[in-house]
Amino acid sequence: MRSGLLLVVVALFLPASASGLSSAGVAALQVGLRAHGLYKGAIDGIRGPLTTTAVKTLQRRAQIAVDGLPGPETRHALGRFGRHPFGSRPLRRGTQGWDVAALQFKLAWHGFPSGVFDGDFGPRTKRALRRFQVWAGLHADGIAGPATLDALAAQPAAPTLPLSWPVQIPTLGNRFGPRGDKFHSGVDFIAPSATPVYAARAGKVVFAGWADGGYGFLVVVSHGRGERTWYAHLSRIDVRRGVLVDKGVRIGLVGATGDATGPHLHFEVRIRGAVIDPLRALPAVGA
Ligand SMILES: [Zn+2]
Structure with missing residues (x-):
């Protein structure tokens, strides 16, 4: 009984990844839902009520179990936006899917946003990726292979110089x-x-x-x-x-x-x- 309670308490403090998806995974889910016209909220990587409602609508349409959770069948129902888990292949210009959306989200949080989060590896994503690779000291080939994915798992840049406010009473x-x-x-x-x-x-x-x-x-x-x-x-x-x-x-x-x-x-x-x-x-x- 006591260990059961402990599990519940621990679960409350686990990051989003423990519920099955990292925040980049949630962002990829949101990109897919948005592409299907089911989600109008922000691509913020936070699985809130809007995201869950959109997942349930998708599940109802696809006539699969309506639980609001992005399991394999739900991802299948997302079509090309649900395919290719992050890390399952190198990402390059022309690739599309779940992993591309997750890459765009991770690049942005590492300081290299590439415009719209759309799960489509176009020229802007390539440019952002190359800039990240230069920043990380990697070969800047614009292809996200294992070394790049590793670098994206590390902490983003942190400020070293203290600044003062650029406007008074902001x-x-x-x-x-x-x-x-x-x-x-x-x-x-x-x-x-x-x-x-x-x-x-x-x-x-x-x-x-x-x-x-x-x-x-x-x-x-x-x-x-x-x-x-x-x-x-x-x-x-x-x-x-x-x-x-x-x-x-x-x-x-x-x-x-x-x-x-x-x-x-x-x-x-x-x-x-x-x-x-x-x-x-x-x-x-x-x-
Ligand atoms: Zn602004």
């Missing part, structure tokens, strides 16, 4: 992580237009101007050791490429240029090209 908007069917590569600080934006650490301005990819007016500051901070959607830029800035120097003003629905600062931290959660490098609010 209101947190979208955080770093899955957003819709993509991955948000930074953190959004909502602030009125023309709010000053400050360098989060001393460094050299390596980009200042209009940037593609929805960033709008963008400043990038390099802090050495491969660490860079990005300040996007600015309404005005106050620095030029090549200048050295101190921590706290005003580099521009908050705006809504590029893909922005309202004024905010999109702030990114990259370590040797890998995006990391900026909140991990910033001091706690009030500290």
Whole structure:
């Protein structure tokens, strides 16, 4: 009786993988459900009520046991999106399936998002994979074989340099992580237009101007050791490429240029090209 109780308690604290799927596995499931038009939630790797409801709908349609669990029959019902468990084959351009969706999710959490999580290994996935391979010191062939999958099992990049807040009294908007069917590569600080934006650490301005990819007016500051901070959607830029800035120097003003629905600062931290959660490098609010 006592050991039974212990098992229950232990089960509560086990990670998602213990319930049959890692978070990348859940993301792959969500990609498949979304492709079948059954799931409209975020590809976040979290098996919540929306995911379970979608699985049950799929099971009802396929006339298999309706238990909400993604067992072999359910994965079969997902068609090409349910095939190929992660690690069962090398992944390259043109491959599709469960493992490709899981790869895209893992790459994003390691700092190399590739656009929409869709289970399709296209040019963007290949580019992200090659950048990850360079980052991990692997042969950058754009093919995810055993060495790459091993590297993806290791911890993502961690910040080493402490930063200061790039805007005063920041209101947190979208955080770093899955957003819709993509991955948000930074953190959004909502602030009125023309709010000053400050360098989060001393460094050299390596980009200042209009940037593609929805960033709008963008400043990038390099802090050495491969660490860079990005300040996007600015309404005005106050620095030029090549200048050295101190921590706290005003580099521009908050705006809504590029893909922005309202004024905010999109702030990114990259370590040797890998995006990391900026909140991990910033001091706690009030500290
Ligand atoms: Zn953003």
